[in-house]
Amino acid sequence: MRLPPENSVAIPMMRRAVELGINYFETSITYCQNRSEIQLGLALKGMRDDVYVSTKSHIHREGERGFRGISERDSTGEDVKSNLEESLHKLGTDRVDFYQFHGFTLENLPVAMAEDGPLDALKAAKDKGLIGHIGFTSHDTPANIIKILDTGEFESMTVYYNLLQMERRGRGELEKLVSAIEHARKLGVGVIVMGPLGGGILGTPIEKLRDLIPSTSNQVELAFRYLLSIPGVTTPISGMTRMSDVEENARIASEYEPLSTDELARIEAIIGRYSSLLARFCTGCGYCQPCPSGVRIPEIFNLVNFYRVYEVGDWARQGYEQLQSSRFHGSADLCIECGACEEKCPQKISIRDELKKAHTLLTKAS
Ligand code: SF4
Numbered sequence: 556m557r558l559p560p561e562n563s564v565a566i567p568m569m570r571r572a573v574e575l576g577i578n579y580f581e582t583s584i585t586y587c588q589n590r591s592e593i594q595l596g597l598a599l600k601g602m603r604d605d606v607y608v609s610t611k612s613h614i615h616r617e618g619e620r621g622f623r624g625i626s627e628r629d630s631t632g633e634d635v636k637s638n639l640e641e642s643l644h645k646l647g648t649d650r651v652d653f654y655q656f657h658g659f660t661l662e663n664l665p666v667a668m669a670e671d672g673p674l675d676a677l678k679a680a681k682d683k684g685l686i687g688h689i690g691f692t693s694h695d696t697p698a699n700i701i702k703i704l705d706t707g708e709f710e711s712m713t714v715y716y717n718l719l720q721m722e723r724r725g726r727g728e729l730e731k732l733v734s735a736i737e738h739a740r741k742l743g744v745g746v747i748v749m750g751p752l753g754g755g756i757l758g759t760p761i762e763k764l765r766d767l768i769p770s771t772s773n774q775v776e777l778a779f780r781y782l783l784s785i786p787g788v789t790t791p792i793s794g795m796t797r798m799s800d801v802e803e804n805a806r807i808a809s810e811y812e813p814l815s816t817d818e819l820a821r822i823e824a825i826i827g828r829y830s831s832l833l834a835r836f837c838t839g840c841g842y843c844q845p846c847p848s849g850v851r852i853p854e855i856f857n858l859v860n861f862y863r864v865y866e867v868g869d870w871a872r873q874g875y876e877q878l879q880s881s882r883f884h885g886s887a888d889l890c891i892e893c894g895a896c897e898e899k900c901p902q903k904i905s906i907r908d909e910l911k912k913a914h915t916l917l918t919k920a921s
């Protein structure tokens with residue numbers, strides 16, 4: 556997802572990663588303006604059998620906002636089959652080891668499981684040897700992820716989790732994603748964790764987290780050690796943009812030692828204090844979504860939260876810039892002030908006013 560555009564930079568990075576023992580490469584039909592799969596295919600020439608390749612595509616419900624706008628109909632088995640063929644072609648391979656529904660939700664489960672629908676298409680592809688394992692990636696609540704897992708249809712899941720997300724509030728109750736990871740482990744489902752560095756926030760030193768460091772050499776190492784210490788996490792995936800990221804991540808994984816119970820308890824206590832500060836404003840429950848104008852309220856307020864609590868202004872501004880420029884847009888200035896979201900917010904947040912403040916805060920020069 557974060558590959559540099561120049562093949563002369565990206566390809567040596569990936570080949571060096573294989574040399575260092577990194578053996579799981581995750582891409583998507585859409586990453587890097589559709590070029591990520593092509594670059595990965597070029598990089599793996601002669602090395603394809605040394606690694607696992609994972610790719611993915613979205614499925615949508617009729618009326619759902621997707622990366623090509625509002626969907627006019629539910630996704631079909633033919634859509635998924637055609638996406639898979641395109642991915643295999645771009646990757647220059649005859650099979651992928653993992654194929655995942657991208658950004659999957661419990662709401663989309665009926666679409667996936669429709670007769671002769673997307674899941675049936677993937678099972679047929681698996682029978683033909685085009686896919687090794689069927690999985691999903693998701694930002695849904697832990698409770699919903701557990702329901703998806705309980706269908707027994709999936710062999711891998713990719714979820715967003717990191718040190719700073721130790722506790723997530725969702726749907727009004729405190730939920731731990733770790734419970735969904737544990738559930739997956741019991742079912743024998745492989746768990747891949749995306750966002751180990753919180754979209755880059757843990758890649759820059761945070762003064763308030765200095766107390767966490769003594770047992771390890773730096774914040775990045777701590778973030779990876781934390782994830783690798785969770786039973787059930789099969790592998791973290793990290794978007795890398797520079798050769799030094801590849802070298803550093805491989806070093807950390809090679810020298811990895813699990814955190815002790817005492818270390819984990821200390822970290823949980825410190826992060827827990829900050830988590831409760833984060834939840835005082837917007838809890839990220841998502842009740843206010845979807846917004847008719849596509850404003851991504853929970854993500855915007857999440858940036859504001861982290862800006863205030865961890866004092867990471869540059870990171871928050873960059874995140875907002877991405878929100879303004881991404882396919883899904885979703886920045887605060889799209890708000891038409893209809894007020895629909897405020898009726899649904901359990902925290903009684905004056906969302907319209909807070910969005911204006913957020914836009915000013917996140918667009919001001921540093
Ligand atoms: S008030 Fe703004 S953010 Fe809220 S639902 Fe309406 S357009 Fe979306």
Ligand code: SF4
Pocket residue numbers: 836837838839840841842843844852853856899900901902903904906
């Ligand atoms: S603004 Fe309110 S409804 Fe929306 S995510 Fe935050 S707390 Fe939940």
